[in-house]
Structures are given as structure tokens and as C-alpha cells.
Amino acid sequence: MEETPYPxxxxxxxxxxxxxxxxxxxRCHDNNGLLLLQCGPFHGDDLLHPEIYPRGTLKLLLxxxxxxxxxxxxxxxxxKIWAIxxxxxxxxxxxxxxxxxxxxxxxxxxxxxxxxxYLESVRPLLDDEQYxxxxxxxxxxxEKTAPRLQKYLVLKSxxxxxxxxDWWEEYIYLRGRSPLVVNxxxxxxxxxxxxHTNIQAARLGSVVHAMIMYRRKLDREExxxxxxxxxxxxxxxxxxxxxxxxxxxxxxTDVLQHLLDSRHVAxxxxxxxxxxxxxxxxxxxxxxxxxxxxxxxxxxxSPPQPGEEKLAAFTAGGRVQWAEARQTYFSTGKNKVSLEAxxxxxxxxxxxxxxxxxxxxxxxxxxxxxxxxxxxxxxxxWFDKSFNLIAFKNAKLGLxxxxxxxxxPIVGHLWEFVLATDAFHLDYTDAGHCQGKPNHSLAPPxxxxxxxxxxxxxxxxxxxxxxxxxxxxxxxxxxxxxxxxKGLIKKCRTSPDAFVQIALQLAHxxxxxxxxxxxxxxxxxxFRDGRTETVRSCTAEATAFVRAMMDSGYMxxxxxxxxxxxxxxxxxxxxxxxxxAGIDRHLFxxxxxxxxxxxxxxxxxxxLSEPWRLSTxxxxxxxxxxxxxxxxxxxxxxxxxxxxxADDGYGVSYMIAGENTIFFHISSKFSSSETNAQRFxxxxxxxLQDIAALFEVSVPKIVES
Numbered sequence: 001m002e003e004t005p006y007p008x009x010x011x012x013x014x015x016x017x018x019x020x021x022x023x024x025x026x027r028c029h030d031n032n033g034l035l036l037l038q039c040g041p042f043h044g045d046d047l048l049h050p051e052i053y054p055r056g057t058l059k060l061l062l063x064x065x066x067x068x069x070x071x072x073x074x075x076x077x078x079x080k081i082w083a084i085x086x087x088x089x090x091x092x093x094x095x096x097x098x099x100x101x102x103x104x105x106x107x108x109x110x111x112x113x114x115x116x117x118y119l120e121s122v123r124p125l126l127d128d129e130q131y132x133x134x135x136x137x138x139x140x141x142x143e144k145t146a147p148r149l150q151k152y153l154v155l156k157s158x159x160x161x162x163x164x165x166d167w168w169e170e171y172i173y174l175r176g177r178s179p180l181v182v183n184x185x186x187x188x189x190x191x192x193x194x195x196h197t198n199i200q201a202a203r204l205g206s207v208v209h210a211m212i213m214y215r216r217k218l219d220r221e222e223x224x225x226x227x228x229x230x231x232x233x234x235x236x237x238x239x240x241x242x243x244x245x246x247x248x249x250x251x252x253t254d255v256l257q258h259l260l261d262s263r264h265v266a267x268x269x270x271x272x273x274x275x276x277x278x279x280x281x282x283x284x285x286x287x288x289x290x291x292x293x294x295x296x297x298x299x300x301x302s303p304p305q306p307g308e309e310k311l312a313a314f315t316a317g318g319r320v321q322w323a324e325a326r327q328t329y330f331s332t333g334k335n336k337v338s339l340e341a342x343x344x345x346x347x348x349x350x351x352x353x354x355x356x357x358x359x360x361x362x363x364x365x366x367x368x369x370x371x372x373x374x375x376x377x378x379x380x381x382w383f384d385k386s387f388n389l390i391a392f393k394n395a396k397l398g399l400x401x402x403x404x405x406x407x408x409p410i411v412g413h414l415w416e417f418v419l420a421t422d423a424f425h426l427d428y429t430d431a432g433h434c435q436g437k438p439n440h441s442l443a444p445p446x447x448x449x450x451x452x453x454x455x456x457x458x459x460x461x462x463x464x465x466x467x468x469x470x471x472x473x474x475x476x477x478x479x480x481x482x483x484x485x486k487g488l489i490k491k492c493r494t495s496p497d498a499f500v501q502i503a504l505q506l507a508h509x510x511x512x513x514x515x516x517x518x519x520x521x522x523x524x525x526x527f528r529d530g531r532t533e534t535v536r537s538c539t540a541e542a543t544a545f546v547r548a549m550m551d552s553g554y555m556x557x558x559x560x561x562x563x564x565x566x567x568x569x570x571x572x573x574x575x576x577x578x579x580x581a582g583i584d585r586h587l588f589x590x591x592x593x594x595x596x597x598x599x600x601x602x603x604x605x606x607x608l609s610e611p612w613r614l615s616t617x618x619x620x621x622x623x624x625x626x627x628x629x630x631x632x633x634x635x636x637x638x639x640x641x642x643x644x645x646a647d648d649g650y651g652v653s654y655m656i657a658g659e660n661t662i663f664f665h666i667s668s669k670f671s672s673s674e675t676n677a678q679r680f681x682x683x684x685x686x687x688l689q690d691i692a693a694l695f696e697v698s699v700p701k702i703v704e705s
Contacts, residue, residue: 055101055102057089058086058089058090058099058102059101059102059103059104061082061085061086061089062086062102062103062104062232062233062526063104064082065526065575065578065579066078066079066082067079067082067083067229068575068578068579069572069575083229083231086231086232087231090231090233094224094225094233095221095222096218096221096222096223096224096225096236096239097221097225097236097237098221098225098233099225099233099236100235100236100237100528101528102233103233103235103526103527103528104526104527104528105157105161105162105163105527105528106157106162106163106164106524106527106528106529106530106580107157107580107581108150108153108154108157108163108586109580109581109582109583109586111142111146111147111150111590112142113581114583114586114587115138115141115142115146117576117583118138118583118587118607119131119134119135119138120540121536121538121539121583122134122517122610123540124515124538124539124540124542124543125515125516125517125538134606137602137603137606138603140602140603141601141602141603141604145594145599145601145603146590148597148599149590149593149594149597149599150590152593152596152597153586153589153590153593161528161529162527162528162529162530163589164524164531164585164588164589165529165530165531167588167589167592168531168532168585168588169404169531170253171592172588173254173403173404174247174253174254174255174256174404175252175253175254176319177318177319177320178318178319179316179317179318179319179466179467179470180247180315180316180319180383180384180402181315181316181374181375181378181381181383181467181470181471182374182375182470182471182474182643183470183643184402184403184404185374185383185400185401185402185403185642186374186400186401186403186408186640186641186642187370187373187374187398187399187400187401187640187641187642188373188398188399188401188408188411188412188415188637188639188640189369189370189373189398189637189638189639189640190357190396190397190398190419190637190638191419191423191634191635191636191637192357192358192366192480192636192637192638193358193633193634193635193636194423194634194635195395195396196422196423196428197395197428197432197433198394198395198432199291199395199432199433200294200298200351200391200392200393200394200395201291201292201294201295201298201351202287202291202395202428202432202433202434203391203395203396203397203422204290204291204294204349204351204389204391204395204397205287205288205289205290205291205292205293205294205434206287206290206291206422206426206428206434207389207391207397207418207419207422208265208278208287208290208349208389209284209285209286209287209290209426210417210418210421210422210425210426211243211346211347211389211414211418212278212284212346213284213421214414214417214418214421215242215243215346216284218239218242218243219261223239223413224624226409226413226525226623228526232526234523234525234526235525235526235527235528235529235530237528237529238405238406238407238410238531239406239410239413240258241256241258241386241405241406242386242387242405242406242410242411242414243262243346243347243386244258244259244260244261244262244344244345244346244386245257245258245259245385245386245405246342246343246344246384246385246386247384247385247386247402247404247405248343248384249319249320249322249323249326249384250319250323251320251323251324254319254323254404256404256405257343258405259344262344262345262346263277263278263279263346264276264277264278264341264345264346265278265345265346265347265348265349266341266342266345266347266348266349266382266385266448267294267297267348267349267350267351267445268312268348268349268350268351268380268381268382269297269298269300269350269351270304270351270353271303271304271308271309271310272297272300272302272303272304272305272308272447272448273308273311273338273341273342273447273448273450274297274445274446274447274448275341275345275445275446275448276290276293276294276297276349276445276446277443277446278290278346280439280442285442286434286436287426287434287435287436288433288434288435288436288437288438289438289439289442290434291433291434291438292438292439292440292442293442293444293445294349294351294391296444296445297351297445298351300447302447305449305450305452306450306452306457307450307452307453307456307457307460308450308452309379310379310460310461310464311379311450311452311460312379312380312381312382312383313378313379313460313461313463313464313467314326314459314460314463315381315382315383315384316375316378316379316381316383316463316464316466316467317462317463317464317466317467318463318466321459321462321463322463325456325459325460326339328456329452329453329456333451334449334450334451335450335451335452337449338448338449338450341446341448342382342385342448343384343385345385347385347386347387347388347389348381348382348385348387348388348389349388349389349390349391350376350380350381350388350389350390350391351391352372352376352380352390352391352392352393353393354372354392354393355392355393355394355396356368356369356372356373356392356394356396356398357369357392357394357396358480358638363479366478366479366480366638367476367477367478367479369396369398369478370476370478370640370641370665371474371476372390372392372398373390373398373399373400373640374400374471374474374476374641374642374643375467375470375471375474376390376400378464378467378468378471379464379467381400383400383402384402385402386401386402386405386406387399387400387401387402387411388400388401398640399411399415399640407521407523407531407532408617408619408620408640409523409525409620409623412619412620412621412623413620413623413624415637416621416622416623416624416626417624417626419635419637420624420626420627420635421626423627423635424626424627472670473669473670473671474643474644474667474668474669474670475667475668475669475670475675475676475677475678476641476665476666476667476677477664477665477666477667477677477678477680477681478638478641478663478664478665478666479663479664479681479685480638480661480662480663481661481662481663481664481684481685481688482660482661483685483688483689484660484662484688484692485656485657485658485659485660485661485662486656486658486659487658487659487660488659488660488692489656489692491695492691492692492694492695493695494563494564494567495567495570495571496656497570497574497618497656498566498567498570498571498574499567499688499691500618500654500656500662500688501518501520501537501542501570501616502542502545502546502563502566502567502570502691503684503687503688503691504518504537504614504616504652504684504687505518505537505538505542505543505545505546506545506546506549506683506687506690506691507680507683507684507686507687508614508650508680508683509546509550510550510683510686510687511676511679511680511683512674515538515543515546516538516613516614516649517536517538517610517611517612517613517614518536518537518538518612518613518614518615518616519534519535519536519537519612519614519615519616519645520534520535520536520537520574520616520617520618521533521534521535521616521617521618522534522535522574522577522578522582523578524577524578524580524582524585526578526579527580532585533577533578533582533584533585534577534582534583534584534585535570535573535574535577535582536573536583536584537570537573537614537616538614539566539569539570539573540569541562541565541566541568541569541570542566542569542570544562544565544566545559545562545563545565545566548562549690556694559694560694560695563691563694587604587607587608588608590604591604591607591608611645611646611649612645612646612649613645613646613648613649613650614649614650614652615644615645615646615649615650615651615652616651616652616653616654617642617652617653617654618653618654618655618656619639619640619653619654619655619663621637621639621655621657629658633658636657636658636661637655637657638655638657638663639653639654639655639657639663639665640653640665641653641665641666641667642665642667643667644667644668644669644675647669647671647672648669648672648674648675649668649675650666650667650668650675650677650680651665651666651667651668652664652665652666652667652680652684653665662688664681664684666678666680666681666684668680
């Protein structure tokens with residue numbers, strides 16, 4: 001196979017939410033001193049659809065992953081028979097959760113295999129002395145400590161639906177005490193080449209209506225599960241908490257509050273908060289009615305109440321300070337009522353006073369757009385909500401998404417539905433308004449009331465300064481690479497993802513003169529409750545290719561051969577990660593068990609402390625095929641991005657958006673003398689060009705925006 005035929009990426013690398021080893025000790029949930037053995041989320045299909053197929057047989061079939069490792073166009077007889085059997089046993093019209101109980105459990109890898117692959121991954125980054133030390137630590141761990149830790153993991157895997165996901169959610173996300181802004185939340189952009197209206201309230205009315213249509217389909221399980229090859233279902237459990245969900249701060253750990261339903265959205269505009277009802281009786285408001293409600297907010301001349309304007313800075317600052325302030329100042333009276341209106345909303349909406357989007361005449365426009373979505377002014381986003389819908393003054397949109405409840409492909413699924421519904425199913429008048437006539441008898445949006453004392457206002461300002469310091473330090477460089485896309489890459493007879501990942505290695509070496517531990521996010525959603533795994537992209541094969549590219553003595557055929565070996569190795573690692581044979585989640589869980597048991601492992605301590613100075617992710621797209629992108633080439637969103645992971649590193653997300661288009665989002669910190677996002681972006685452009693030139697395919701002249 002030249003490329004994986006399904007979406008797979010997340011945007012949140014391991015360690016992005018800071019957590020400390022001491023936070024893990026003895027805290028594997030308060031489950032009477034036992035390791036977590038709960039069985040995970042319950043789905044309606046567990047009881048409602050027992051007759052659809054023999055689940056045990058289908059689960060056995062879905063445990064087969066041989067098809068992942070077969071070359072494109074060389075399908076084995078075994079895989080063909082397997083595919084026929086899967087089709088015969090699958091429901092032809094599956095509901096969203098129809099396959100959940102037939103998905104196999106994520107297997108626990110063998111310790112020996114994990115240790116071997118770990119040592120292989122760090123060999124290119126260590127000199128002989130450092131590698132020998134790591135080898136000795138690994139050997140000691142494998143022989144003395146690992147067997148006991150592994151027994152606990154295997155035991156947990158027998159009972160839990162997934163031996164990784166609950167710990168991953170808690171320790172990587174919910175126990176992180178650092179601010180969510182920049183460190184955790186990520187952003188998603190709108191269509192960048194097309195526009196259907198210039199009216200802010202109209203676009204928002206249409207899109208909010210589309211979002212609630214999606215929620216209704218979600219509640220009724222009318223959304224089809226994502227299927228690899230059209231037959232292998234991906235786990236859908238992450239979609240359960242998309243709406244009506246808020247991350248509630250706590251002193252030691254946050255919790256996710258999820259409601260079964262919510263009939264309103266919370267809205268922020270010019271320092272004021274509002275509650276906007278989505279229904280009249282049992283009827284969902286039409287786009288024109290929602291447009292009228294949002295326009296009423298835009299036309300409201302009332303000023304913010306004392307302390308109201310920057311209130312959301314609490315959600316952007318440290319978690320402990322927000323937890324303490326929430327308990328002290330927002331647990332009674334009107335403050336409690338208003339806070340509940342926000343936290344119990346379906347999602348959060350910001351009517352922004354700025355205009356953003358891609359301007360071909362302004363190279364910085366896409367970067368400024370991304371910066372605004374990533375952190376805004378640090379108090380016009382409610383970073384605790386499952387997602388924020390941001391509407392700019394020029395009617396462009398975007399999302400800012402909290403990460404603990406789900407990974408980016410889940411949000412991408414929603415966003416594709418919403419944008420396609422807005423563009424192709426909900427129409428605008430010639431003047432740019434939503435279709436129909438508004439119902440003027442609707443009660444206006446409800447202004448939320450606050451009583452915020454001066455000492456609380458001081459805490460708000462303190463949180464704001466913490467968040468502003470973080471935001472101001474982020475350098476974000478977003479660019480549209482229009483020289484070529486996956487069309488030309490496929491002519492090189494390689495995976496587009498492998499092509500870009502190897503280009504990133506070449507660009508990074510040119511940028512810093514050295515290699516670094518590299519994180520690429522992959523998914524494990526072929527398993528029940530699966531989330532993500534790490535592909536360690538800086539391989540011995542990739543570094544050999546990069547060194548050869550830097551040496552003028554190599555001939556083109558030799559470089560081509562080295563590149564193919566690097567690409568094949570990357571694809572192998574990707575497939576291993578997706579089929580449960582990755583190493584990083586296994587090592588993470590062994591570490592959790594070691595802290596629970598009070599065992600110190602120098603090997604695990606070293607592994608978990610290593611920084612990811614290059615953290616990367618490919619952005620999923622076209623998951624639901626609501627329109628033909630070749631027929632509508634201007635209907636392309638630009639993907640999204642996240643903040644830098646390491647203080648002296650880069651965060652890179654990219655979307656191979658079509659035959660001739662790739663979008664890149666590169667983040668770093670101004671405070672680091674080693675990094676420069678725009679410089680790295682220029683190296684990426686050149687690396688892509690240089691690799692394409694090796695294969696003597698026609699590379700057009702660079703066109704950028």
C-alpha cells in the first residue's frame with residue numbers, strides 16, 4: 001500500500017501537558033487500591049443489537065492485520081478471504097456504535113520487543129558511550145523489573161476495554177497542572193479559498209444549526225462509523241463527549257463533566273457573556289433565527305460588568321489557581337448560575353472583533369489566523385469547553401479544542417460535516433443572510449450576570465498575565481505549499497506521509513545541524529477505546545539518507561535507494577504502531593505501574609524524561625465524503641496546529657490537502673535561541689523540493705502564499 005487509506009492522526013504529542021513523576025505515585029484512581037479494571041464506556045449497541053452478527057467471530061476477524069503489511073496491489077489470498085468474511089458478518093447499514101463490542105482489545109506487547117525497538121529508535125541519537133549506558137539500563141530493566149510490571153498490565157488488559165486509554169487521559173491530560181492554552185488545546189481552520197457570506201452573524205447561524213444537526217445524528221447513532229478499506233471499523237467512543245462537555249478544574253486533577261443534553265450555547269462578545277437558546281419548544285431554531293440572535297448580541301451596546309471582560313483568563317492560566325478561585329467565588333449566587341450556564345452549554349461561541357483568513361497578498365495572514373485561533377487574546381476563549389467556535393468579523397470561522405476528551409480526527413469529522421452542510425445544504429440569500437424570515441417573537445439572548453469582587457479580579461489578572469506570557473512567546477508560521485501535493489509524491493512511488501516525514505528530518509538537520517527524538521502521532525482506533533500511539537520518525541535509515549543528502553559525493557541512484565529504505569522503514573513503524581505493536585504507550589503504562597508499586601526504574605525514568613524536540617502530526621481530512629474535492633477544489637480547509645512541545649523544539653502539523661496542495665503549521669518559542677519557525681518552514685520547502693528532484697519528476701516553479 002502506498003498510503004494508509006484512512007484518517008489516523010492526532011495533534012497532541014506525548015508530554016504536551018506537563019505532568020510530573022511524583023503525580024503518578026499511588027494514584028491509579030481511587031479504586032480500593034487496585035489497578036484500574038473497569039470496562040470502559042457503555043454503548044447502547046451492547047444490548048440493542050445482539051442479533052446483527054456473531055460478535056466473537058467478527059472480533060476474531062478484526063484482530064487480523066496482515067492486510068496492513070501487504071504491498072499495494074499485492075493482496076494475498078488470505079486477505080481476500082478475510083475481507084469477504086468481514087463483509088458477510090458486518091451489518092450493511094451500521095449505526096455509529098454497531099461495531100464497538102466486536103472491536104478487538106489493544107494487545108500488550110512483549111517487553112523484549114518493546115525494549116528492542118526502543119533501543120533501535122535511540123541509536124541514531126546517541127554516541128557509543130551513551131548507547132552502551134542505555135543498553136545496560138534496558139537490560140537490567142528487562143531482566144529484573146519488567147516481568148513484575150508486565151504481569152499487572154496483562155491482568156488489566158483482561159478486564160479493561162483498553163489498558164492504555166484511561167491512564168493516558170488522566171495522567172497526560174487531566175492531572176496536568178499547566179495552562180491549557182498553548183500547552184494542550186489545538187486549533188482548526190475554516191475553508192480558506194472560498195466564502196459564501198461576509199455577514200458574521202449569518203455564517204455563525206448557519207454553522208451552529210449544522211452543528212446541532214450533527215449532534216442530533218450523533219445522539220441517534222445515525223453517523224456511520226469510519227471504516228478502513230470500507231470494511232474495517234474504527235472505534236467511535238471518543239465521539240460521545242463531543243458536545244455538552246467541560247473540563248472542570250481541580251487542585252490535584254481535573255474532571256470531565258459531560259451532560260446527556262444541552263439546549264443552549266454560551267456566547268462571548270466584547271467582554272460580555274450570553275446564553276443563547278437553540279430550541280423553541282422541541283424545534284431546533286432555523287439558521288435565520290440563530291442569525292437574528294447573534295446579531296442581537298452584536299448590536300447590544302451594554303458594557304461588561306466589573307471583572308467580566310477577562311473572566312475566561314481563569315481557563316487559560318494555571319489549573320490550581322482556577323480550581324481555588326472557582327470554589328471560592330463561583331460556588332454560590334449569581335456567579336454559580338452564570339458559570340453553570342457556560343459549563344453546561346453545548347459548546348462555547350466567540351463573536352470576535354478581528355478579521356482573519358488567508359490573504360494571498362499578505363504572507364503573514366495565515367499565521368496570524370492560526371495565532372488567533374490558538375490563544376486569541378487569552379480571555380476571549382473558554383479553554384475548558386470541549387470546543388470553542390470562533391466567528392471572526394469577516395465571517396471566517398475556526399475551532400479551539402480541548403484535548404483530553406478526544407483526538408483531532410474526531411473533531412475533524414464534525415468539522416467536515418459542518419463545513420459541507422453549510423456550503424452545500426444550507427443556503428444564503430444574495431445579500432448574504434441565511435434563508436427564510438426570522439421569528440422576531442423569540443426572546444433575546446440572556447445576558448449572564450456576575451458579582452466579581454476586587455480580590456477575584458486580581459486573580460483574574462494574574463491568570464491573564466500567565467497566559468499572555470505563554471501566548472506572546474509562541475512563534476507560529478503557517479504556509480500554503482502549492483508547488484506540489486500527493487499527486488507528484490505518488491509518482492515517486494512512496495507514501496505521502498513518509499515523504500513529508502523524511503523531508504522534515506532533512507529540514508531539521510539543515511536547521512539545527514543535528515537530529516532529535518521525533519514524535520509522529522498515529523491512531524490505534526482499530527482497537528476498542530483506542531486513542532493514539534507514537535511513531536518515532538527519526539530512524540537510522542532516515543538519518544543515513546539525510547547525511548547522504550548533505551554529502552555531495554553521493555550519486556542520485558544511491559540517494560534514491562537510501563530514501564526508499566527510509567520510507568519503507570517509516571511505513572513499517574507506522575503499521576506496527578497502528579496494529580498495537582508501538583512502544584511508547586507500553587512504556588508509559590509500565591511506568592504508571594512502577595509508580596503504583598513504588599518501584600524505581602532508572603530505565604523508565606530516562607525514557608519518560610526524554611524531550612520530543614520535533615513533534616509532528618498529519619491532519620485527517622475527507623473522512624465522510626460529503627462532496628467531491630476534485631469537483632470543488634476551492635473547498636479546502638487549511639487544517640490546524642498546536643503549540644510547541646519542548647521549549648527548544650518545534651511543533652509541526654501538516655495536511656496533504658490534495659494533488660497539488662500541502663498546508664504546514666509550525667510552532668516554536670521566541671525565547672529559544674535555537675529555533676525559528678519561519679526559518680524551519682523555509683527549510684521544509686527546500687527539503688520537499690530537493691527530495692522530489694531526486695526522482696526526476698516534473699517539479700513546477702515554487703508558488704507560495
